[in-house]
Amino acid sequence: MIRLLLAEDQGMMRGALALLLGLEPDFEIVAQVGAGDEIVPRALETRPDVALLDIELPGRSGLDAAAALREALPACQVLILTTFGRPGYLRRAMEAGAAGFLVKDGPVEELAVAVRRVLAGERVIDPGLAAAALSAGPNPLTPRERDVLSAAVDGATVADIAAKVHLSPATVRNYLSSAIGKTQTRNRMEAVRAARQNGWL
Amino acid sequence: MIRLLLAEDQGMMRGALALLLGLEPDFEIVAQVGAGDEIVPRALETRPDVALLDIELPGRSGLDAAAALREALPACQVLILTTFGRPGYLRRAMEAGAAGFLVKDGPVEELAVAVRRVLAGERVIDPGLAAAALSAGPNPLTPRERDVLSAAVDGATVADIAAKVHLSPATVRNYLSSAIGKTQTRNRMEAVRAARQNGWL
């Protein structure tokens, strides 16, 4: 019996996947969670063989949780299952010790075979995505630039950002400017868009 | 036998739902599509009793397709299934003649019962969402304001927008300003965010 943990915030998706995987005769869903900060505790309780994690989760990112899970329960393999095939996500997933990376496009059948492969010690990664991740190069943004850029989503003014990050407005503008330069964009919104696109959040 | 059409762009979600609904003894999935502009043609071919439509689809919005489908095939009931419970979406769905509106949170079991209810002539709508839709009021934006605001996503400059919408830059700024006023926000990004939030895109 292969013991599975499933982390996914969308209730319908979670339920459908659980039902689906439960149909496989040798699979058993031992835990379903809808928030990132429940992953590690539930895993410690239920000792799954494979954890299927979404990335965008309330509470804690699936990538964060993946790293923590590898630490706390090395026997458990991590398979990332995400909507967005962003190069930076894949890179971070690998750095976090994930054994596989699937996007939610692709057919459902992929899922079960991926689980089995991962358990067999293989790594499963979309080849095209791997190429994109390599060609995109590593994250050029410094930690501070990331902070400022993250705080700049949904139209915050410089003053808002400065307050949120506890910096001088002047400094914020400098970081924004350098981030805009590094992303080769023309303004802050394009910069956040580009950074998100690449998974450099 | 209840004949179903399923429109959803995410392959995994589509596959999982199809499998799930196929499990019901009296359901039959007669068509699966991944793009909005395939909905009506496929429906005319396959004559489903109920169409399950996502809203955000490539090619054509599910809401658009819903209206066209009600026109072309009045016997077919429309059930909107979406990630975002935006008040304006619900409103537009109702205006398009949809019989039900479900969000992808909530448990999977809801889905089958919703299909049966819709077929029985009932309307299925989340009560909380209905209240929100009523309290939010109708879309205050004029068509042009919508155009300009839509073109303002991901950091386009005034010149970009003017070129995209074939207007003078001065006019664009006026529309942006009035849209900002109507959404009670401080800049264009907050305005697009607010407008999207309410489903006024």
Added chain:
DNA sequence: GCCCGGCCGGGACAAATGTCACGGGCCACG
């Protein structure tokens, strides 16, 4: 008919934004 509202444009102005040059402090690496 007249008025109202949406459409389209212009001009002028304050504020916000993006850029550049410049300082100093800190830590790591050769």
Added chain:
DNA sequence: CGTGGCCCGTGACATTTGTCCCGGCCGGGC
């Protein structure tokens, strides 16, 4: 020990953005 990178801040500057005027052209409704 120097050098380079990141951190944090300042000041000045041109550009962009948001706002408030103004004008005119339509079409629908009382």
